[in-house]
Amino acid sequence: MTLADGVQLVSTLILAAMVIGAALGVVLFDNIVYSAFTLGGVFISIAGLYILMNADFVSAAQVLIYVGAVNVLILFAIMLVNKQEVYSPVPRRWIRKLSAALVSAGLFGLLTVMLLQTEWLPNAAQTAPDSTVILIGEHFFSDYLLPFELASILLLMALVGAVVIARRESIVGEDTAIVGEQPAPVLELPERPREPVA
Amino acid sequence: MDVANLASQLNAGAILPEGAVILTLMVVLIGELALGRASAARWTPYVAIAGLLLSVGLLCLQWDLTPTLSFLGSFNADKLSIVLRSIIALSTLVTILMSIRYVEQAGSSIGEFMTILLSATVGGMFLCGAEELTMIFVSLETLSIASYLLTGYMKRDPRSNEAALKYLLIGAASSAVFLYGLSLLYGLSGGETHLSAIANALAQGTNHLGLLIALVFVIAGISFKIAAVPFHQWTPDVYEGAPTPVVAFLSVGSKAAGFALAIRLLTQAFPAVVEQWQFIFTALAILSMVLGNVVAIAQTSMKRMLAYSSIGQAGFVMIGFVIGTEAGYASMIFYLLIYLFMNLGAFTCIILFALRTGTDQISEYAGLYQKDPLLTLALSLCLLSLGGIPPLAGFFGKIYLFWAGWQAGAYGLVILGLVTSVISIYYYIRVVKMMVVKEPQEMSDVVLNYPAINWTPLGMRPLQVGLFVTLIATSIAGILSNPLFTLVNNAVVEVPHLQTANAAKTPMAILPTTTPELPAPLVSNSDSTAL
């Protein structure tokens, strides 16, 4: 084993341990803020795994998007919604936890068996490209052109939708909402809510 | 590969219909921004309708072209996709007709509603022709995210918020599972993303377990989209909380896109495990038909009832899918086409009723016949058609489905379908009875105070047009079903992988309703565009 191979193996093991540990942290922490921070750890570790697979651009993009944007937004949401609410513990909660653990363990076992049984087709012919950026660009503008362009529609729509949901609503036809007055019953379904069943 | 060479290989003409919708979307978005929100309600819906009509027209023109893969294999514009894309475009069209007044009355901005609805349409249309895993996922997400946004559009209503949140969370989970399935497919095939290449690669290997897991995950994602039991839990809450036009789109357009995905992905990428996926879908069909139709009986809210009825209807459609014959696929698409009109007709009626009275409780419909005969007639016809009463369109749709199932030997499924149809007729008739049979003194309060019928306010005319169009289509599409059926038959016959999927089975006789001398596609398509 050469030095590089050894480094790669050790890094893989460390990163794998980090991913699994952090992911367990996300699920098992009771404090949601801890979960959010460990989620950042998961993202970073996955970026490390990408680097080991020679996908440097994807790795940097993973850090930029998932850690820098997604995780920060999650933290923002958690910290801005500062509602201290004491939940009464659900009776026999351990049954739910146990069943969730059993299902997860079963799925894990199944997938492991599958991974071991499968003859994965190795793609030996492919060597690491000189520049992943150029390769990604070529794919984007040849065989993945259509999904790439459709993604722009998706992002545009998501942007418009996010603004629609987040903006402070002024009633159509008026430039400003009147502050302090009873708002008109807008943006609600015209159907009356059902009377609660007695 | 230089630009000119690439451009010639792309065969970009195949996505002209989607291009028309995208262009409309841009015009609506930028126009609303430039001209202001106040005037937007007066023109954006009509621009959107024009764009969709153009799109459907372009689809008709593409019918006679020889189908070729475009965008280096990302998109397949065969006849099957043309029919399904038309269904989605038409469902958006009718949805827009019924949504103008609804959105206007709720005081929210119509331009953005149109934008998001049109992007959902684009996503659905691309999904119908997607031949490649990335394309499938991106278009599926376009459709899904737009649906979440539309569901939460009435943002001050807690029911709408709840519906959007539930839909988003369950949808995101199902997308993740679906994506995991796709990634397994990618890995098992040794790094292929095109469906045909995946099928080739998987045909050589013996990775049965991996393939089955991929299959199960993929089916979970698809079943969420078509709301098959047991992946249906979101449906009632979302249907109750979402704005009604959105529900109409979800129940028709989104569902048609889901079936398109199912046909293309399962028949093309999983030929090695045909028995398995047909078995799973048989189970889903049985559960959907039974649960959807039985639970619908107990509902008191019209929207919830239609939610369960749509689950049941999806069960009927799945009969055509699981038998895996040409006639099965054809009858399935035919039923979707019929379902488009009758279901959207029903939703138009309940929107009209909700706008006039502010409720959607079934009991409040009592005695509506005396106050609004037109609405009563339209709603009755659409519901009876959904139940499958002759001579309405739904009857013929079901007959074709059950006939195809019987021919293929799926006797149990067909009998179950018949039984549950009878159950469904019970709860549909209940509403009709509520409206028609009640004496004047039994009238509900809201019907007693029913406002004078007035079609002049902004957005009421399109609603009226939509009502008449769907009503006429529901009434006569059954009697004039020959051209429609020729259309869907042609669509299925010319798709090679639907033949290979059932090569092992006995070749089925095509229904004896084909009329070769009729220039079927043109007639029926112009028929549907005129509607």
Added chain:
Amino acid sequence: MNSGIDLQQKFIDTLSDLGLSAGVAKAIWIPLPMVLMIFGATVGVLVSVWLERKISAAAQQRIGPEYIGPLGILAPVADGIKLVFKEDVVPANADPWLFTLGPVIVVIPVFLSYLIVPFGQNLVITDLGIGIFLWIALSSIAPIGLLMAGYASNNKYSLLGGLRAAAQSISYEIPLALAVLAVVMMSNSLSTVDIVDQQSGYGILGWNVWRQPAGLLLFWIAALAECERMPFDLPEAEEELVAGYQTEYAGMKFALFYLGSYVNLVLSALLVAVLYFGGWDFPIPIELLASWIGVSPNNPVLEVVIAGLGIVMTLLKAYFFLFLAILLRWTVPRVRIDQLLDLGWKFLLPIGLVNLLLTAGLKLAFPVAFGG
């Protein structure tokens, strides 16, 4: 193009001559540049702290530190020693783990970003293919640390400061990335070495500043905001938030924040030099000078001189921008938080997009001047 001095090759050759195998020699080499860079960055911070004090004093017509060493140059060292020996306090009810982890997460990415700062053709730790993109990605990690510090302090000012810092950081990352993207588009590469190479050859006339004036302004404003420098130091605006997320910090943990902010400032100044001012390039092409004097470009002495000159030029350019940043601190008033976000989203973002579009258009129209 003369590739200049290659220290790594020479070092490995020397060790091989001593009888070590090439692999071992390389393994010995690997940590050296990193250690050197961390050391260099820390010294850079000391220099910039001293400059900050002196220039601030000059701006206020004072003398500034005077007695700690000649001209007071040991003042930052004294600061550092004081912070190291201070008691390390974790406030009551604070979250000790997150409280400690916060500053660490803020500092590490900044130091990592020095990986891609070039001081010469081969005087860079790694010439990565994704180069400048790595910096953008790494700089997006810092808000996590800031949020962590703000949350763990159990102090409302800290939390507000952390939230502000994160909001500011993600808002200004986009114009920053757009400005960088325009430069990248011209040099057809994300690698910082390639970006400098593309500017060299014509001396001062070839620098990107002439082709990207709007981009430079955009980059500089966004970089100041990313570093939380005046006029964008809202997260620690003392009139409103005491000291923002740093309020509860003392001793070594505070020192980490302090260090991080100055390292980041120096890094930004270095990157302005690399992206817009020709990096290690001398204002007059060095080959031209050599031919005037009559020295062959392969002369080993010249190689060493060029390498030294490259480092000096990069640092000079960077410290000029550091000087500008310090001057700005005492000449520009602080903006309000809403003004800050408005500026980022409604002004810099559109300008950045237009700049990108214009650059693309110019690149198509004049491929000679804009890197075809």
